[in-house]
Amino acid sequence: MIMTKLRAFQFLNILIIYLLSVSCSKDEHIEIYPTNQLYSLKNVSYGQDPLQKMDIYLPPGRSMNTTKIAVFIHGGGWEGGDKDDLILNQEIINGLMQEFPGYALVNLNYRLVKGNQNQYPAAEIDVQMAMDFIYSNLDAYQVSTETYMAGFSAGAHLAALHTLKHNDRGYIKGCIAMSGVYDFTADLENESDDARRFVEQFLGGTKEEKAKEYQDASPIHYVSANSPKFYIVHGTNDELVSIGQATAFEARLKQQNVSVLTFYHQDNHGIGEGSLSKLLADLKSFLN
Structure with missing residues (x-):
């Protein structure tokens, strides 16, 4: 025994x-990615869902002290679109690295609304999960915590929401918001039928039916004096999301003395070729 x-x-x-x-x-x-070369990491999983993936581009010569993170979130009415809509071949990646030295680039997918599936707050949670994954792998990627969020249309909403609602650690230093919705509690009668349909599908019902969701999902309600700087881009002739969403958001930020740069171009929901040079110049100023 x-x-x-x-x-x-x-x-x-x-x-x-x-x-x-x-x-x-x-x-x-x-695994630590050597800093002497560029790495293109495709379809990195940050969750179990097939849509919870991102592409990460690590520049050569990076450092945990100086290399910042720029995250782009695609649009598509929260129910469509893909990170691959942003065509990033090697030539474009090399060009971006030259224009914005010192940045690691992240191109993010998230769960999309399909019927009653993946409605709010699924996409918001996905952005949080992706950023937590990145921050937990800083040693591997050899980049700093300093982050800039960016997005177009629905992606602009998600980027702004994450910047204002989930920046307790103070890692996010700025947000680039293009053609987005920032206040679901505003009078949406000024928005297009398509925009209202996208919003109702995303939030699970009308403003009367889902008052809490409309409030919780609105970036404008999280603006404070501690909010990081914003670059707002919107078309004065936008037929999907009215320019009023951008100007009201700008006013709220300025009311709290938050630094705001704006570019109100004369295009529709997208950004025309004639506006690209101004956009690029502004981005260089904002990011550098």
Whole structure:
């Protein structure tokens, strides 16, 4: 009996030592991407859903002290679109790295509304999950915590919402919001039929039916004196989302003395070629 207990005790000790050694070896073999070259990491999973993926572009010469993170979120009415809509071939990536040196680029997918599935707050949660994943892998990527969020249309809404609602750690230093909706509680009669349909599908009903969701999902309600700077881009002839969404958001930010740069171009919901040079110049100023 004594020998049996002794053998059991020895086995338990061996098992504990083995588990500790496995645990330590995992920590010691974290993959670190060498900083002397560019890495294009495609379809990095930050969750279990097939849409919870992102592309990460790590520039050469990066450093955990100086290399910042720029995150782009695609549009599509919260029910369509894809990160691959932003065509980033090697030539374009190299060009972006030259125009914006010192930035790691992240192109993000998120769960899309399909019927009653993936309605709010699924997309908001996905952005949080993606950013937490990035921050937990700073050592591997060799980048700093300093982050700039950016998005177009529905992506602008998600970027602004994350910037204003989930920046407790202060990592986010600015947000680039293009053609977005920032206040669902405003009178949406000025918005297009398509915009109202997208909003109701995303939030699960009308403003009367889902008052809490309309409030919680509106970036404008999270503006404070501590909010990071914003660059707002919107078309004065936008037929999908009215320019009033942008100007009201700008006014709320300025009311709290938040730094705001704006570009109100004369295009529709998208950004025309004639506006690109001004946009690029503004982005350089805002990011650098």
